[in-house]
Structure formats: C-alpha cells, structure tokens
Amino acid sequence: MNWYAIAAIYKFEMARTFRTLAQSVASPVLSTILYFVVFGSAIGSRIDDIEGVQYGAFIVPGLIMLTLLTQSVSNASFGIYFPKFIGTIYELLSAPISFIDIVVGFVGAAATKAVMIALIILATSTFFVDLQIAHPVWMFAFLFLTAITFSLFGFIIGIWAKNFEQLQLIPLLVITPLVFLGGSFYSISMLPPAWQTVSLFNPVLYLVSGFRWSFFEVADVSVGISLAMVCVFLALCLTAIWWIFKTGYRIKN
Amino acid sequence: MTAIVSVKNLTKIYEGGFTALNDVSLDIEQGEILALLGPNGAGKTTLISAICGLVSPTSGTITVGGHDIISEFRAARSLIGLVPQEITIEPFETVINTTKLSRGLFGMKRDDAHIEETLRALSLWDKRKSRNVELSGGMKRRVLIAKALSHEPRVLFLDEPTAGVDVELRRDMWNLVRRLRDDGVTIILTTHYIEEAEEIADRVGVINKGEILLVEDKTSLMSKLGKKQLTIDLQQPVEAIPQSLSSYPLTLGPEGKSLIYGYDTSAERTGITKLLNDLAAAGMTMSDMSTSQSSLEDIFVDLVKEDAP
Numbered sequence: 001m002n003w004y005a006i007a008a009i010y011k012f013e014m015a016r017t018f019r020t021l022a023q024s025v026a027s028p029v030l031s032t033i034l035y036f037v038v039f040g041s042a043i044g045s046r047i048d049d050i051e052g053v054q055y056g057a058f059i060v061p062g063l064i065m066l067t068l069l070t071q072s073v074s075n076a077s078f079g080i081y082f083p084k085f086i087g088t089i090y091e092l093l094s095a096p097i098s099f100i101d102i103v104v105g106f107v108g109a110a111a112t113k114a115v116m117i118a119l120i121i122l123a124t125s126t127f128f129v130d131l132q133i134a135h136p137v138w139m140f141a142f143l144f145l146t147a148i149t150f151s152l153f154g155f156i157i158g159i160w161a162k163n164f165e166q167l168q169l170i171p172l173l174v175i176t177p178l179v180f181l182g183g184s185f186y187s188i189s190m191l192p193p194a195w196q197t198v199s200l201f202n203p204v205l206y207l208v209s210g211f212r213w214s215f216f217e218v219a220d221v222s223v224g225i226s227l228a229m230v231c232v233f234l235a236l237c238l239t240a241i242w243w244i245f246k247t248g249y250r251i252k253n
Numbered sequence: 254m255t256a257i258v259s260v261k262n263l264t265k266i267y268e269g270g271f272t273a274l275n276d277v278s279l280d281i282e283q284g285e286i287l288a289l290l291g292p293n294g295a296g297k298t299t300l301i302s303a304i305c306g307l308v309s310p311t312s313g314t315i316t317v318g319g320h321d322i323i324s325e326f327r328a329a330r331s332l333i334g335l336v337p338q339e340i341t342i343e344p345f346e347t348v349i350n351t352t353k354l355s356r357g358l359f360g361m362k363r364d365d366a367h368i369e370e371t372l373r374a375l376s377l378w379d380k381r382k383s384r385n386v387e388l389s390g391g392m393k394r395r396v397l398i399a400k401a402l403s404h405e406p407r408v409l410f411l412d413e414p415t416a417g418v419d420v421e422l423r424r425d426m427w428n429l430v431r432r433l434r435d436d437g438v439t440i441i442l443t444t445h446y447i448e449e450a451e452e453i454a455d456r457v458g459v460i461n462k463g464e465i466l467l468v469e470d471k472t473s474l475m476s477k478l479g480k481k482q483l484t485i486d487l488q489q490p491v492e493a494i495p496q497s498l499s500s501y502p503l504t505l506g507p508e509g510k511s512l513i514y515g516y517d518t519s520a521e522r523t524g525i526t527k528l529l530n531d532l533a534a535a536g537m538t539m540s541d542m543s544t545s546q547s548s549l550e551d552i553f554v555d556l557v558k559e560d561a562p
Contacts, residue, residue: 002327002360004357004360004361004362005357005358005359005360007357008353008354008356008357008358009354009357009358011354011357012343012346012350012354015346015350016345016346019345019346083343086341086342086343086344087337087339087341088341088342088343090307090335090337090341091335091355091358091400092358093305093306093307094305094306094307094330094333094335095330095358095359095360096326096327096328096329096330096331096359096360097327097358097360098326098327248309252307252308252309
C-alpha cells in the first residue's frame with residue numbers, strides 16, 4: 001500500500017467536498033427537511049404509529065438511508081468519472097500506486113462524505129421528532145458498511161460510465177426506485193402479501209430494515225439477515241472491483 | 254553510460270487491430286536528453302504511454318532503473334515524471350493543491366519547500382492560489398510540468414512540451430530542461446519541431462509507423478548535416494563528365510545540364526576554387542550556381558518517405 005498516495009487522493013477528494021460545501025451538504029439537508037415537512041408533519045400526522053413507533057420517527061432511518069445510498073453512489077461515481085472525463089486519470093495510472101490504493105482513496109472519501117451528511121441529517125431530524133437510538137454501535141456499523149458498499153458500487157458505475165448520461169442512469173433508474181420501494185417510508189407488513197414477497201428481492205429493504213432496527217428494535221426482516229445481505233452486496237462489489245483491476249476494464253488500453 | 258530506460262521488442266496492437274508500435278527496442282541512457290521525432294500517429298505517445306504504464310504492452314519488456322514496469326511497477330514508476338501532450342488538469346482546484354496531490358500520489362512525503370521551489374522555477378508561485386481554470390494555456394502547461402517535477406523524478410517524459418507555446422515559454426522550457434539535465438535527470442521529449450531537437454537534444458530518435466528508424470547522437474547527425482552540395486548549371490549540356498575533372502566527386506545532373514559537387518563544409522579545403530578553375534580550363538561555361546545543405550528536416554523527411562509503402 002502506498003499510504004501517502006491514498007492520503008493524497010483522500011485529501012484531494014475531501015477538498016472537493018468542502019469546496020462545494022453548499023451543494024454537497026446543504027442540498028441533501030434541505031431535501032430531507034422537505035421530506036420531514038411533507039411526510040413527517042403534513043401526511044404523517046394522519047398516519048398511525050407503526051409497530052409502536054411514531055410515523056415521523058419511523059421514517060428517519062429510511063430518510064438517512066435514502067441520502068446515504070444516493071450520496072455514496074454519486075460521490076464515488078463522480079469522483080472517479082471526473083478524472084476520466086477531463087483526462088487527469090493519466091496521473092493516477094502512471095503513479096506508483098495500485099488499483100487498490102486508488103479504490104481506497106476514492107471510496108474512503110466518498111463514504112466519509114456520505115456518512116457526514118447522514119449524521120447531519122440525523123442531527124437535523126432531532127429538531128422534528130423525538131428520537132432514541134437503541135443500538136448506537138449497530139447503527140454506526142450499518143452506516144459505515146452501507147456507505148462503503150455503495151461507494152464501491154458508485155466507483156464501479158464511474159468506471160463503467162462513458163458519458164454523463166450513463167453516470168446519472170443507474171442512480172436515477174435503479175437506486176431511487178429501490179430505495180423508495182425498500183421500505184424507507186413504510187413497513188412492508190403494510191403491503192399485500194404478494195408485494196411483500198417481491199420486496200424481499202430488493203436489497204435496499206435489508207439495509208433500511210437493519211438500520212431501523214438499530215434505532216427502534218423494529219424490523220421487517222431479522223437483523224442477522226440484514227447484516228448478511230449487506231456483506232453479500234459488499235462481496236459482490238469487491239469482486240467486480242477485483243475484475244476491473246485484473247482486466248483494466250475501461251481505464252487502460 | 255548505463256541505460257536507465259530499456260525497451261525490448263515492444264509491440265502494441267490496439268483493440269481495433271491497429272499496430273501502434275512494432276517490435277521497438279530502445280535504450281535511453283542515464284542523464285541524456287533524447288528527442289523523439291516523428292509525424293502525427295507515428296507512435297511517439299504510445300511509446301511514452303507504455304513506459305509510463307498508461308498503455309499495456311501487447312508484447313515485449315520495459316525496465317526503468319532496472320525495474321520491470323509491470324512486476325515492479327512501484328519502483329519503476331516512482332522514478333518517472335510525465336508531462337502529457339494534452340492539457341489535462343483538475344479545473345477547480347488551486348495550482349498549489351494540484352501540485353501537492355501529484356507529490357502525494359507518487360508516494361512522497363509532504364515537502365512544502367520543494368513545492369515552493371518547483372513553482373518558483375516555473376514562475377507559478379504568484380499564481381499558486383489561483384484555480385487552474387483561471388490560468389492561460391501556457392500557465393496550465395507549466396502546472397503540468399510542476400506536477401511532474403513535484404515528485405522529483407529521475408526520468409522525465411515531455412510529450413510535445415512546446416506545442417502551441419509562445420517563443421518565450423519555449424525558451425524557458427529549454428532552459429529548464431537543460432537545468433534538469435545538469436541535475437542528472439534523464440529527459441525524453443517528443444516533438445514535431447526539428448529545431449527543438451537540434452537545440453537541446455543529445456541524441457535524436459526518429460520514429461514512424463510504430464518503428465524506430467534511427468537513433469543517433471546529435472553530433473554525428475550534425476556531421477551529416479555538414480555535407481553541402483554545389484550545383485553548377487552549364488550553358489552547354491554535356492554527355493559525360495570530362496576526363497580532366499574525374500578527380501572530383503562529381504555527378505551529372507539531369508540531361509547533362511548541370512554538375513553536382515558534394516563537399517564537407519567542416520573540411521579545411523572545400524576544393525571549390527580549384528574545381529571552378531579546372532572547369533574553366535576544360536572550356537565549360539557556367540550559367541548559374543547554387544549550394545544547398547541537407548538539414549535534419551531533410552534527413553527526417555527522407556527517412557519517413559523511404560518508410561512509406
């Protein structure tokens with residue numbers, strides 16, 4: 001490992017975050033506040049408690065996951081796509097660093113930024129609802145694992161994308177629907193049985209469910225399965241990264 | 254002299270089937286300035302890219318400082334600095350941070366003094382807090398050089414460093430290249446400009462269609478350049494060179510209308526005066542005369558032309 005290089009990439013990427021602070025942090029926070037106003041207060045006040053949890057509080061883990069996933073994917077995909085797009089990737093490829101160093105630097109920075117925003121949203125949400133975290137250690141574990149996994153996923157998208165359109169495609173067409181249908185704003189027990197079965201194929205369901213359990217000890221699926229699914233997805237992403245590394249897919253002639 | 258970069262039987266065939274490099278072998282000696290000349294698409298950039306790790310060779314081996322660029326890529330690459338042909342630079346970051354990133358990427362400890370020295374040497378210090386996007390084209394190119402120098406390379410590749418650069422900056426770059434060479438840095442530059450190669454290179458390599466046609470000391474190339482031709486146009490065409498002039502290395506021009514005399518300008522006597530006297534004695538009348546000198550450009554054009562199918 002070339003630690004100076006990893007640190008250099010990490011710092012450079014974090015500098016981008018702080019350079020675009022308003023865009024990076026303010027906009028997800030603002031949109032979360034809007035979700036709270038609409039779903040939590042306006043609509044939520046007419047919805048009953050779910051498994052003993054007030055609806056406004058119930059959606060907090062879902063909202064955090066929604067932002068965490070989209071932020072992880074977009075940070076990491078943009079982070080690696082941009083050097084490809086403007087051509088500065090030549091330096092990464094000619095530097096005495098391995099692909100692993102590059103991945104650690106970019107994914108580390110993308111995940112850090114996503115977790116930072118997630119925590120800001122968590123802090124913001126305490127202004128709207130009364131929140132208790134039953135298992136803070138597990139909450140952080142889910143937070144970090146999800147951020148890392150989806151940053152890896154974003155990194156893969158960034159490598160794969162040939163243009164800005166493709167870069168937006170997966171987050172828009174895949175991530176967003178999966179998150180909305182993954183029980184961010186409801187418990188799947190509220191769905192008809194057939195749709196409950198369909199939901200079980202949605203990987204995001206396991207993330208949201210596990211994460212929500214760490215707050216309220218209320219879950220759609222058992223926390224063990226949630227954790228296992230996160231790890232499976234992490235393993236899949238690592239395999240894809242390894243394959244890209246072996247073949248030089250879309251980065252090297 | 255030991256070879257710091259050694260390329261052996263390097264072939265690169267791109268995915269589409271285009272052969273960019275065909276069995277290229279080249280030794281670059283420590284501390285020299287090697288200029289690679291060649292027309293567009295000759296394979297100059299592919300050669301550099303292969304050495305720097307941007308392009309995977311189809312076959313052949315490359316070592317830098319004795320380290321194989323694939324199996325010992327960390328050791329090999331940490332010796333190399335690359336200034337690419339295209340201006341590719343993070344637009345929104347500042348000059349100084351972009352330069353620091355490069356140093357870190359090459360695994361070197363933070364050294365603000367070295368960064369300052371590099372930026373000052375390239376007249377970028379005053380601009381260090383400017384964002385790259387705000388710089389002029391020439392300034393951006395300096396930033397690319399600063400990035401490459403930030404990690405103290407032993408081998409520096411400059412891919413067309415003076416393309417589209419004004420005269421002043423070109424002079425600055427030449428001076429910089431000489432200073433680096435004095436510090437023991439090996440420099441490989443590609444160029445379209447023959448005069449650039451003539452000005453600063455120790456050796457000149459000519460590459461075309463993926464093959465190296467020639468690598469020669471500039472001085473021995475220059476001695477070829479020292480050859481001049483004197484063309485004497487005759488009033489009356491002749492069928493053969495008169496017997497009395499047989500001691501001169503003369504050739505007959507087209508239709509016997511002229512005589513061509515090759516001579517060496519660096520020789521003590523060119524023999525021109527004597528030749529002209531003997532011509533008059535042989536009863537030949539001149540209508541005109543001219544001299545021409547083959548330049549590196551002629552040699553280059555000839556080489557590239559010969560190579561054409």
